Amino acid sequence: MANSPSGDSMTDRLVRVLETFTPTRTVQTTADIGRRADLPRSSAHRIVSELVVSGLLERDETNGVRIGMRLWELATRSSDALRLRQAALPLMERVQTRIREHTQLAILEQDEALFLERLSAPRSGANVTRIAGRLPLHASSSGLLLLAYADADTRGRVLARPLQRLTPDTIVEPDALRRKLDEIRILGHVVAPGYIEDVSTGVAVPIRAGGPRVVAALSVVLPRENDTEPALRELLSAARDIERSLRPHS
Known part of the structure; x- marks a missing residue:
């Protein structure tokens, strides 16, 4: 041009x-x-x-x-993101029916969490996520999950830059963030109480497609006082089913 x-x-x-x-x-x-x-x-x-x-x-x-x-x-033609969203949506609806707060799907895009879908109930609590919107990797539960499983170069870039403190609980110190990312990889999920909004807790699990590489984060946003265990069980079950639907058919 x-x-x-x-x-x-x-x-x-x-x-x-x-x-x-x-x-x-x-x-x-x-x-x-x-x-x-x-x-x-x-x-x-x-x-x-x-x-x-x-x-x-x-x-x-x-x-x-x-x-x-x-x-x-x-x-949307031949888009990997569209295929992922189509595979995830029925399982997201199952999570949403049972949890009835916010259910979200995000991918890593240019060092941010890009949200492909969000489902919400009429009386859901606070949530800053928008479809086709982005959130910082260090503050959102989806972002932390994606950052934990990202390549070393991506993690290095994010950890090297000044990180914005969105609430008193947002992790902005590099060493503390490294420890959190290590914890996420050990546990296989993340719980982020008050990291991006004081009143909310994000819970996120990984979605893989035919191998160890994490292609997306499936998450819910709950009122901060809510028990996270029921949501985590639903997310892990849905993520397994999404992964099965993404496998190539023989």
């Missing part, structure tokens, strides 16, 4: 435009997109208009811009 006068490529600019959309920022003006993507006004208008014509972005009745259905369509 040709470079702009500032030296960034068209691909860079397209990615920056798409990255301005978040799980909570779903509709924007073209001017807001340009500002957030650090683009000149004329470039922002041209790129947004071209993406609208292609169907990757759409305009609503107020001329606001949102992600287009064609982008969703392309993203």
Whole structure:
């Protein structure tokens, strides 16, 4: 792709435009997109208009811009994440029916926990997770589980950077975090009381696909005072069933 006068490529600019959309920022003006993507006004208008014509972005009745259905369509074709979500969803529904709080599925993506699915009951407790949203690896139960089973380079990057303390219980000291990751690998699960919200406890277990490599974290978020053992039993049972459904059929 040709470079702009500032030296960034068209691909860079397209990615920056798409990255301005978040799980909570779903509709924007073209001017807001340009500002957030650090683009000149004329470039922002041209790129947004071209993406609208292609169907990757759409305009609503107020001329606001949102992600287009064609982008969703392309993203879900032959996606490993979609296959994982499809395999997990029936078992997540079983967990949700029995626990009736929040049940979640997350993968490791660019040193964060990316959530593919979340199920919640009408009267569930607090939860900051959003579908297609991200949470830090060191603070969320899913993130800690994924970090514990990540490769050494990923763990090294996360442990080397300053870690944000989200609550008084968030682990931010590298040595303490290393000990927690060791504990997770020994136990095969994680319980994280108050790490990301004071009032909640996250419980997460690994999902593997045809080998030792962990491909996802299955988790629940409970009110902090709740007993975690029933949720852990349900998660471990569901994870085993998901793993069976991911195995290639002979």
